Amino acid sequence: MTDQVNPERLAVEMRGIVKIFPGVVANDHVDLIVRQGEIHALVGENGAGKSTLMNILYGLIHADAGEILIEGKPAPMQGPRDAIRQGIGMVHQHFMLIPVFTVGENVVLGSEPVRPGGFYDYARARTAIAALTRQYGLALDPDARVEDLPVGLQQRVEIVKVLYRGARILILDEPTGVLTPQESLELFRVLRGLVQRGKTIIFISHKLKEVLEISDRITVMRRGKVVGHLITKDTDEQEIARLMVGRDVLLRVEKTPAKPGPIALRVENLYANSDQGVPALRGVSFELRQGEILGIAGVEGNGQSELVEALAGTRRSSGGRVFLADHEVSNLTAATIRLAGVSHIPEDRRGAGLVLNYSVADNLILGRQRTPIFAWDGLVLRLKAIFNWAQRLIKEFDIRTPSSTTPARTLSGGNQQKIIVAREMATQPRVLLAAQPTRGVDIGAIEFIHRRLIAERDGGAAILLVSAELDEVRSLSDRIAVMYEGRIVSIEPPDAPEERLGLLMTGGGSGDRRKAG
Amino acid sequence: MSFFSDILRLIGTPDLWHASLQYAALLLLPALGGVISERSGVVNIAMEGMMLTGAFFAVAVDLAVHNVFIAVLGAMIAGGLMASIHAVVSIRYRADQIVSGVAINIFAAGITVFLLNRFYGLADVGQVASSNALPNWNVPLLGQIPFLGRVFFQQNVMVYVAIIVLVLTQVVLFRTRLGLRLRSVGEHPQAADTAGINVYVLRYGAVITSGLLSGLAGAFLSIGIANTFVPGMTDGRGYIALAAMIFGKWTPIGAFIATLIFGFGQAIYDANSSIHISPYLLSMTPYLLTLVVLAAVVRRSSPPAADGIPYVPGAE
Numbered sequence: 156m157t158d159q160v161n162p163e164r165l166a167v168e169m170r171g172i173v174k175i176f177p178g179v180v181a182n183d184h185v186d187l188i189v190r191q192g193e194i195h196a197l198v199g200e201n202g203a204g205k206s207t208l209m210n211i212l213y214g215l216i217h218a219d220a221g222e223i224l225i226e227g228k229p230a231p232m233q234g235p236r237d238a239i240r241q242g243i244g245m246v247h248q249h250f251m252l253i254p255v256f257t258v259g260e261n262v263v264l265g266s267e268p269v270r271p272g273g274f275y276d277y278a279r280a281r282t283a284i285a286a287l288t289r290q291y292g293l294a295l296d297p298d299a300r301v302e303d304l305p306v307g308l309q310q311r312v313e314i315v316k317v318l319y320r321g322a323r324i325l326i327l328d329e330p331t332g333v334l335t336p337q338e339s340l341e342l343f344r345v346l347r348g349l350v351q352r353g354k355t356i357i358f359i360s361h362k363l364k365e366v367l368e369i370s371d372r373i374t375v376m377r378r379g380k381v382v383g384h385l386i387t388k389d390t391d392e393q394e395i396a397r398l399m400v401g402r403d404v405l406l407r408v409e410k411t412p413a414k415p416g417p418i419a420l421r422v423e424n425l426y427a428n429s430d431q432g433v434p435a436l437r438g439v440s441f442e443l444r445q446g447e448i449l450g451i452a453g454v455e456g457n458g459q460s461e462l463v464e465a466l467a468g469t470r471r472s473s474g475g476r477v478f479l480a481d482h483e484v485s486n487l488t489a490a491t492i493r494l495a496g497v498s499h500i501p502e503d504r505r506g507a508g509l510v511l512n513y514s515v516a517d518n519l520i521l522g523r524q525r526t527p528i529f530a531w532d533g534l535v536l537r538l539k540a541i542f543n544w545a546q547r548l549i550k551e552f553d554i555r556t557p558s559s560t561t562p563a564r565t566l567s568g569g570n571q572q573k574i575i576v577a578r579e580m581a582t583q584p585r586v587l588l589a590a591q592p593t594r595g596v597d598i599g600a601i602e603f604i605h606r607r608l609i610a611e612r613d614g615g616a617a618i619l620l621v622s623a624e625l626d627e628v629r630s631l632s633d634r635i636a637v638m639y640e641g642r643i644v645s646i647e648p649p650d651a652p653e654e655r656l657g658l659l660m661t662g663g664g665s666g667d668r669r670k671a672g
Numbered sequence: 673m674s675f676f677s678d679i680l681r682l683i684g685t686p687d688l689w690h691a692s693l694q695y696a697a698l699l700l701l702p703a704l705g706g707v708i709s710e711r712s713g714v715v716n717i718a719m720e721g722m723m724l725t726g727a728f729f730a731v732a733v734d735l736a737v738h739n740v741f742i743a744v745l746g747a748m749i750a751g752g753l754m755a756s757i758h759a760v761v762s763i764r765y766r767a768d769q770i771v772s773g774v775a776i777n778i779f780a781a782g783i784t785v786f787l788l789n790r791f792y793g794l795a796d797v798g799q800v801a802s803s804n805a806l807p808n809w810n811v812p813l814l815g816q817i818p819f820l821g822r823v824f825f826q827q828n829v830m831v832y833v834a835i836i837v838l839v840l841t842q843v844v845l846f847r848t849r850l851g852l853r854l855r856s857v858g859e860h861p862q863a864a865d866t867a868g869i870n871v872y873v874l875r876y877g878a879v880i881t882s883g884l885l886s887g888l889a890g891a892f893l894s895i896g897i898a899n900t901f902v903p904g905m906t907d908g909r910g911y912i913a914l915a916a917m918i919f920g921k922w923t924p925i926g927a928f929i930a931t932l933i934f935g936f937g938q939a940i941y942d943a944n945s946s947i948h949i950s951p952y953l954l955s956m957t958p959y960l961l962t963l964v965v966l967a968a969v970v971r972r973s974s975p976p977a978a979d980g981i982p983y984v985p986g987a988e
Binding site for chain 1: 860865
């Protein structure tokens with residue numbers, strides 16, 4: 156599938172890269188060829204080895220075998236310094252910025268302009284940054300503190316930082332994961348501008364729509380191997396997904412229109428504080444009916460997490476009321492709320508959803524360990540019943556585990572998430588609070604979880620879905636509530652344009668459909 | 673009311689302020705060491721032990737070679753060696769830095785008594801006097817200024833050294849490339865590493881510097897102030913320096929202000945013969961000030977983000 160290319164125009168050649176971590180072959184004879192001046196997408200599921208490959212290219216980890224050529228010349232990478240010298244820059248998924256430093260200090264760190272005596276030269280740093288930001292149209296204030304900037308601008312600092320070091324090849328690791336749709340569009344504009352000025356970009360992503368929109372060519376990885384080289388204009392979502400997962404994947408969620416029943420959950424003017432003690436919910440009101448999915452869209456940190464926790468009983472509300480059907484449940488304990496038929500898939504899977512050192516079986520009964528089915532007199536566990544229950548759910552929810560007694564810690568993220576989903580759905584809840592149900596989970600597991608959510612809905616459950624993935628909210632929800640700064644600013648139909656939702660999520664637009672539903 | 677009138681009378685004398693500044697300088701050196709170490713991301717509570725080791729070796733080297741400056745050098749090397757144990761254990765082996773610090777403090781208390789007995793044949797815990805002392809230096813002309821001359825310009829050479837180290841630390845940390853890099857390593861070592869900065873080299877350097885400065889303070893104590901080595905003579909000053917560092921929000925200037933307060937407390941205690949109150953109560957002053965200051969301030973100051981967290985390359 157690799158096409159013959161003129162070697163003079165290759166930016167990066169990685170040949171036969173092997174990296175073995177204890178127990179896993181992260182990279183198994185991987186070849187990656189990136190031409191100069193293209194946007195090359197590297198796609199694959201979690202654990203496919205994309206990040207390992209890029210960390211090898213950037214010198215952060217060392218390959219066990221294989222060679223790297225940069226612009227046709229062999230380039231052994233001992234550390235990031237070598238990579239920087241070769242003109243490679245990396246924008247990491249988790250920003251490598253120092254929050255308490257200024258933009259300028261972050262940009263120049265590691266290649267600081269100095270006056271004699273080793274004194275840091277503020278003036279020269281400022282001029283250099285101003286020149287860069289003008290050249291590439293990336294407005295930034297060099298004296299602003301990074302921690303005061305929104306995420307989109309922090310990413311811009313990362314890009315400027317890489318350019319300052321004279322990078323000709325930019326690696327961007329999942330760059331849109333933290334951005335709003337508007338910020339993503341802005342990023343794409345910036346990337347196209349960089350390519351026009353002769354830069355080469357390697358774009359790591361698992362969002363197929365983006366990859367198709369921005370890239371020229373695509374390398375697909377699965378389980379440490381390259382499984383396909385594609386030319387973007389000749390391929391489609393379906394083909395990439397099949398290569399990534401190794402089988403056909405249902406990308407569109409198939410669902411029939413909702414048949415909403417009576418009101419299951421009513422929230423009136425709810426207030427709650429964040430962990431830092433500042434108001435996170437400022438008067439949230441909505442109704443949720445049996446048999447419908449209400450999606451919550453919003454940039455993370457606008458009160459979504461606190462809303463779910465307040466409803467689940469794991470966070471005290473400071474005002475307002477919550478009703479389950481006609482019964483008020485405001486500020487009851489999590490156990491009572493759970494008993495009343497509310498299930499909760501928490502966003503913090505490892506912290507709040509599982510006891511990682513417990514077995515799969517024990518995790519599957521968490522929260523119900525005192526019920527008569529699983530314990531005599533609420534004291535002595537009925538191990539046989541627990542075992543049978545676990546066997547049933549492992550089969551039904553396709554949890555890939557060696558046995559029901561395996562510690563949950565050793566499972567992959569997707570299978571850990573399936574444990575929680577199985578536990579929370581198996582009780583046929585009246586209300587299901589699903590916070591980031593597919594975060595960090597592979598396409599295959601996402602497909603599965605989506606199908607189960609729709610099945611629960613059709614079975615009459617009222618589902619509140621919180622997700623940072625706007626696509627997920629749009630494809631699953633029957634109605635979409637947009638949250639901004641602790642309030643629901645609008646309730647939109649599921650086919651509302653992405654641009655409109657994006658605008659509402661960032662405090663723009665008018666919430667004129669607020670009363671809808 | 674005689675207690676308050678005694679204090680007021682004391683405050684009017686230059687001697688009290690002279691002593692305050694001297695004690696402040698003694699605390700300032702290890703406090704600056706702590707600032708440097710923790711700014712690089714390594715928690716250091718071992719200033720006590722490094723200072724004590726320095727105090728012992730200052731006397732031992734002085735007795736051996738009869739030269740105070742070589743003695744000071746020996747004290748610094750001893751402190752630096754203790755610090756390098758802490759550095760290896762917490763940077764190379766990623767051990768808990770508090771445990772390592774406590775271990776060094778206990779080790780220092782033991783090794784100094786052991787060596788004292790071995791070298792000087794003292795059957796039991798004893799003390800040993802130095803042959804020389806670090807001199808005072810009366811600055812020409814400035815030392816003649818009434819009151820202020822006594823306070824600022826008739827001090828032990830070590831006081832001037834401490835002030836120079838203070839200025840240097842402040843400038844290096846906040847005005848130079850080295851300082852920028854050191855702070856970046858303490859805030860976000862992954863970010864520093866990806867920018868091509870060697871995290872380990874900077875952390876080792878910072879921890880060992882804290883040992884050099886603590887050893888220097890030990891020499892000041894044993895051959896500048898006491899002119900003798902007594903087991904356990906640091907008497908918690910390394911911990912007070914730690915408190916000063918926290919009180920000063922991990923800045924050199926802040927730590928200096930804190931050490932001035934603690935130094936004042938110590939000076940008041942030293943003047944207990946002229947204050948009509950139990951000396952036992954007065955002896956609590958520096959420690960009481962430490963507690964009050966820590967309780968009042970600590971909640972509001974935040975250490976470098978990666979302080980105490982070992983750096984593992986490639987880990988998220």
